[in-house]
Amino acid sequence: MNDSSTTTPVPAAPTPSAANASTTVLVVDDERENLEALERIFAREGFRVLTAESGRRALDVCRAQRVHVVVTDLMMPGMSGIDLLKALETVAPDAEVVLMTAYGTIETAVEAMRAGAYDFVEKPLKRMQMVKTVQKAAERHALVAENRTLKQELSALKSGSGGVRPIIGSSPALRRALDIAYQAAPSTANVLVLGESGTGKELLARAIHERSGRGGAFVAVNLAALPETIVEGELFGYEKGAFTGAVQKREGRVAQAEGGTLFLDEIGELSPQVQVKLLRLLQEGEYEPLGGRTRRADFRLIAATNKDLRQLITEQRFREDLYYRLNVIAITSPPLRDRQGDVPLLVDHFLEVYCRKNGKPRMELAREALEKLQDYSWPGNVRELENVIERAVVLSRGATLTLADLPSQITQAERRGSDLSFSMGTPLEEIERRVIRATLDHTRGDKQLAAQLLGISARTIYRKLADLNEPDAAE
Structure with a gap:
């Protein structure tokens, strides 16, 4: 049950600032009257305002879009403001949280601040105090974000990497790929990343490297972008005078990846001659630069392709023994x-x-x-x-x-349908979960419409989601 309160009326607000317009505020309160009053207040100040009537709904909103400041009631049924605050550390760790309550004890305030709240506001709320608190929370969010960006840019300048794009998303398909990637990361096993062009295969490879514990560099090579005549020299290096034009010694990408990770993108483009040398490298842990002596190598190999390597093997364009060396752990980057x-x-x-x-x-x-x-x-x-x-x-x-x-x-594209397929032996529980989830995606979360399409009651949808531990089960 919520603590009853009303918002104290005050004179009209000043002209909204540009900073307010760039700030998204999520208001969470299980009492509709308070929710609408705060929504009006923040909207007049120029904030972009979102609302949620429960902690669970607030988490869904934060998963779907970026929120800068969360203003939440403390006493709510199901998930309290403190519980929401703790959950936001995982779902939206950058968001600043302001808690509201009529029961403003010192103990509650201390607990909230220890849990990471930006501030603690007592009811009945005063409009200008509330606005100033949110503005300050937004300023803190901006300063923290700016500081993080500057650190990332400085790190990128030091490493010469130009920065690494994060992996963004929380869909089941992406989570499955990331789960395998994170499990494989600490091992020394070779990894083969499969998937269509543009799905982020290199991002998965970088995520594996970052969690591998290896101190060396992440060296990426796009084999499709290299002329076939220079691939061997690029990978293994060469000595001065090894061939016409080799006026000085050059370290190959294998040597650059010493102690780190070598990422070979578009591995299906590798010529048969270089496939033989790569196979020896993976089997024996050694290679020969062009014109040089045998060298030992210590690196972790991750390969990627958007081609069907088994088909290339059938066409005798890819070595089967090399395929099995590469395909120790396979990860599919979902479209x-x-x-x-x-x-x-x-x-x-x-x-x-x-x-x-x-x-x-x-x-x-x-x-x-x-x-x-x-x-x-x-x-x-x-x-x-x-x-x-x-x-x-x-x-x-x-x-x-x-x-x-x-x-x-x-x-002009027509709305696409959703085609589901299941492997033989898929558990009925998994089939049921995927059908319900796909139908809810199709109806954009409308459980009444989803229930009609599935021929069941809305109550059954809620019960099934609860039984399957889906986040939409309760709001």
């Missing part, structure tokens, strides 16, 4: 069409990146535009989505991206 729920998160990330890069204020995306992006099949995967958002940011004249800012192949 974006199987990660529909990740599209809003990716869009939010790319909007922030390209608004900052092009010196524009933070833009928002109209709901109908987001729906079109989610309906599109994305044959070019995440890379195509990134290009679409960059184009929209550059060409848009407004603060909100609309359907008019999207390419015609997206706006």
Whole structure:
């Protein structure tokens, strides 16, 4: 049960600032009257305001989009404000949290601050005090984010890596791939990353390297981008005078990856001659630079391809023994069409990146535009989505991206259906879970409509989700 309170009326607010307009505030309260009052207050101040009537719903909102400040009631049924605060450490660790309560004891305040709350506000709320508290929380969020960005840029400058893009998403397909990647990371086993072009295979490889504990560098080689005549020299290096034009000694990528990870992208493009040398390297742990003597090597190999290596083996274009050396642990990087729920998160990330890069204020995306992006099949995967958002940011004249800012192949695409397939022996519980989840994705979370499509009651949907430990089970 919530502590009863009302918001103290005050005179009209001053003109909203530009900083407020770039801040998203999530208000969480199980009493509709308080929720609407706070929504009006923050909206007048120019904040972008989201609302949630429960802690669980608040977590769903934070999973779907970026939130800067969370203003939450302390006493709520199901999940209290303190419980929500602790859960946000995982779901939205960057968000600043302001707690509200009529029971403002010192003990509760201390517990909230220890748990990571930015501030603690007693009811009845005073409008200007509330606004100033949220503004200060937003300023702290901005300072922490700026500090983190500066540290990342400094680290990138020191390493010469140019920075590493994070893996964004929480869909089941992506989680399964990441689970395997993180399990494999501490081992020395070779990893083969499979998947379509643009799905982020190199990001998975980098994630494995970062968690491997290896102190050496991550060295990436796109074999498809190298002329066949120079691949051997690029990988294994050469001595001065080894061939015409070799005017000085050169270390190969294998040597550069000593103590670290060698990532060979598009491994299916490797010529038969170089396949033999790579096989020897993996079997014996040694290789010969062109014109040089045998050298030992210590590195972790991760290979990637968007081709069917088994088909290449059948066509005698890829060595079967090399395939089995590479395919110790296989990970499939899922296509974006199987990660529909990740599209809003990716869009939010790319909007922030390209608004900052092009010196524009933070833009928002109209709901109908987001729906079109989610309906599109994305044959070019995440890379195509990134290009679409960059184009929209550059060409848009407004603060909100609309359907008019999207390419015609997206706006004119028909809403796609969802085809499910299951391997023989898949447990019925897993089949049921995937069918329910796919139907909810199709109805955009509308459980009543999902129940009608499945021929069951909405109550059954809730019960099934609870039995399967799905996050939508209770709100």
